[in-house]
Structure formats: structure tokens, C-alpha cells
Amino acid sequence: MKKQNKNKIKEGNRTVTAVLYILAAIAAFITLYPMYYVLILSLSEPAYAATMRVYLVPKGFNLSAFQVLVTDMKMWRAYANTVLYVVPTTILMIATSTVVAFGLNYKKLMGRKFLTMFLLIPMYFAGGTIPSFLLIVKLGLYDSPFSQVIPACFSIWNIILVKAYFRSIPESLTEAARIDGASLLQVLLKVFVPLGKPIFAVLAVYTIVGVWNSWFSAMLYLPHTEWQPLQMYLRRILVESKQTLTQVMDAATAKELAMRQLSNAQLKYAMIIFTTLPVLCTYPFFQKYFVKGMVLGSLKE
Template identity: 55%
Template sequence: MAKTKSKIKDGSRIFDAFCIFFCALICLVTLYPMYYVLIMSLSEPAAVNSMSVFLYPKGFQLKSYTLLFKDSSMWRAYGNTIIYAASSTLLTLITSVLAAYPLTVHGLHARRFFVTYLLIPMYFSGGLIPSFLLINNLGLYGTRWAIILPASYSIWNIMLVRTFFSNLPEDLRESAKMDGAAHIRILFQIYLPLAKSILAVVAIYSIVGMWNSWFNAQVYLPTTELQPLQMYLKRVLVQMSVDLTKLNSTEIEDAMEQMFSATQLKYSMIIFTTLPIIFTYPFFQKYFIKGVMVGSLKG
């Protein structure tokens, strides 16, 4: 007797095709804005200003990138951002691990009180004015520490790491204690090697957050020598605005050309400042998805 075909199996091809189409559509919607910015940064300034670039670059020029590379102020701001991102990420990892591990030890006195004590400021903050007064009274205003120290810890990251540690089998700690291991050895030789995924999540969150940060620098860093890259981009775009009513014909032509270049420079800046983050993610991708899923479980 001939076997009848499974209707579910035959129909799954349609479902697979729909899933492929839907995923492709999501990829297109996600990637096209970045592709659009890229082709705008490579097209002629006139085409960029007329907003006639959609699928491919119109013309080709790298003048905007040349302007960026020749600006020493941009490289100084770039270096400041790298310093802030690297130092704050390292400190965030240290504080998150050292604060999260004790909160998973069942013998810790008043452990629930400390967890509640940390949760309250995670949802309610004092606001900008108390923070500014604190930074100013500590003598950190106008220094790099005004950016690094407030970003060196995150209660959200502490709770994320604590949740991950809580999901590890308690038998690991108990067996290590039976072998004579202290808590510091348990943390660094047993827990941390198993926590690469959640540490990757904390690291990428910290790097991206500090790389895109500009508000704290605007509040706490009055000198341009210490300001990060995002403040440099904001400053350049504002300085390139020109009042055409106060110029003669020759100056107007130069100003119009400068405005066209400024419009394209905006897109070049987006590409130039986003590339480091895009190149950073693949190094953490191996652990990132696993860390997000495991860290989201309740301990």
C-alpha cells in the first residue's frame, strides 16, 4: 500500500519560504540604513545635499574622510573615547564580579537586605543636580575621573552577573570548600572561567554605552582637550553652520560648498565612529547570545 504524503510536511515548504522571506526582509530593514549612510558618505556632495542617493553611490569621493583624518582634534577626541571606554569597561567588570559573588553566598549575613539595598537606586536615582554636586565636591569636575568613576559600576550589571552566578550548581562551591579552597580561589578559578558569556555581555554593554556617551562629558568636562569623540562630532556640526545673509557672492559660493561638505561629513562621521563598535562585536559574539539568555533567568 502506497504511503500517503504528509500534509504537514508538504505544507512546511511554504512555511519555510515564508520564514526565509520574513528573515530576509528583517535583514534588509536592519542593514539598509547603515548601507544608506555609507553610500551617502562616498557620493558627490551635490548628490548628497539633493537627497538623490538611494541604491548606489552617485559619483565617488573621499574628501569628507580626508578632512576627518587630517584633524588632530578628532584624533585626540578618539583617544579620549578609547581611554574612557577601556578603563570604564575594565572597572565595570571588576566591580560587577566582586559585588555579585558575595550576593550568591547563602551564608552571607543580611544577604537579602543588600540585594534590596542595591535594587532601590537601580530604579530611583537622585538626578543630575545631586550628581553634579557630588562630582564637584569630590574634586573630579574637569578631570577624566568625572567620566570614568561614575561609569565604573552598574547595579544592573551586578544583578546580571549575580543571576548568572546563582544559576551555577551550588555543588561546585561546596566541593571546592571541601578541598580547602577559599572564596577568592573559588571565584577566580571556578566561577570566572564559567562566566565568559555573561562577562562578554557586560563588556559589550559597557563599551557601547561609553562609546556613545556625550551628556556627562558636556556637563563635567568644560575643556575640549578631555572631551570624547561624540562631543567632538557635536561641536564640528555646530561650528559648520553658516549665515548666508552676511556674505558676499564669492563667500556665498564657498559657504554653500562648505555646507554641502558639512552635510556629507555628517554621514562620514557616523561611519567613522560606528566602525570600531561593529568590529568589536564579532569578538564577543561567541559568548554574547548565550550570556543574554542565561543572564535573563531568575536566580
């Protein structure tokens, strides 16, 4: 008689497995369908897109909204501005978080605990919009693209994540490097930075998504459209292009305005797809390190 191995992992119950698959499918549908819904609206005829009576497939396949976006130079300028803000902000965010977290983990640093507590205070108690606006004006950053980069390249929460991750790195590596004659800067660059790729991926994803979707700071500090990012352009399409037909007396003008509003309805959905795709495409490049860095950075403290 064959002896059963008690340590063998048994397969799960088929009923439970089926229920889990169903729940996972429902969660995936709830997550993905809104984006798919916006996509089919952007590909439908303007009349159907305005009524939003499209549910499974596009009605009256139409690419006019995407053609308008591709030929709109203002949109491409806003696109370039957003990339201009995302890239340096992400690099500076990783650099500042790494340097500060490494310093706070250095046991011989005088006042290390006080500095940590000092950094935690503004994370919970911020000055508010008006003091921030006055500070930007006093620094000469108002109506400047630097107003979108410099205030956004430092995050106390990200410093805490990197600090927690660095504490998970064995001290024996630091001691071995110091014995070999490495300075603190060399320890940082040749030990912690190569091992910190997972947490850097987490910071990169958070920063890219945050800066890409940001529009409020641009509305406060960038009064002219020359340096405004893509989200401000989208906001103008969604909010500022509204005009009621009751204000128009001429019938021909009212008809033309009605057709324009139908096209704007389709243009809104096309713009949402156009602005969301780059962020969705960046995640696979960081997926290799993202989960590992997020778990270690949040639990190891």
C-alpha cells in the same frame, strides 16, 4: 512496508519556510539599509550628499570627507580619549559587578537580602542631573577624564545579571573547592570567573557600546575639548557648525560658505561611519559567549 518513525522531525512546510525567509530578509533590509545609506552618502559628491538624493549606489564617487577626517588631529585626539574611557570602564564594570554579585550570592553574608533591596532602590529612583553634577564637583572630578570612568564603572542592572548567572552555577563546584581548602577569593577566581565568560561578554558589549556612544556626561563634566570623547566631536560637527547664508552680506563669502556647508554635509556622514565601525567590529569577538550569557543571565534567578 517500511515503518515510519513517529519521533522523526519532519521538514517544515515550504510555503511557511518561504514566508519566514521573506520576513527575515525584510527585517535585515530595514536593519542594514540605514547604515548602508549613510555609507553611500559619505562616498558621494558633496552636492549629492547635501540633497540626500542617493539611494542605491554613490553618485560621483568622492573620498574627500574621509581624507579630511584622517588628517584631522583633533578627531584622532577625541578618538584616543574615547578608547581611554572605554577600556578601563569596561574592565572596572566587569570587576565591580563580579565582586558584588559574588558577595550577594554568598548565603552566609549577613543582611544579604537587605543589601539586595538597598541596591534596587537607586536603580528605579535616581537623584537626577543636579545632584550628580554637585557630587562630581565635590569629588574634584569636574574637568577631569576620571569623570567619564568612575561614575560609569558601576551598574546595578549588570550586578543583577551577574548575580542571576552565578546562581546557575552548581553549588557542588563551590563545595568541592571549599573541601579542597580553597578560600572564598580562590573560589571566585578559579571557579566563578572561568565559568562566567558568557556573562562577562554580555557586560563587555553593553559597556563598550554605552561608553562609546556616550556624550551627555562629557558635555556636563568636560567643558574643555582636550578630554572630550569622539561623540562630542561628532556633535560639534552635526550641531555647532551651522551658519545661515542670510547672515553673510558678501557674495563671494556666501558662495564659499555654501561650498563649505556642502562639504560639511558629506563630512557628517563620513564621521558617522568612522565612529560606528569600531563598535561593529568588536561584536564578533564576543559573539561566541554573548547569546548564552544573555539568556542564562536574564532567566536563571
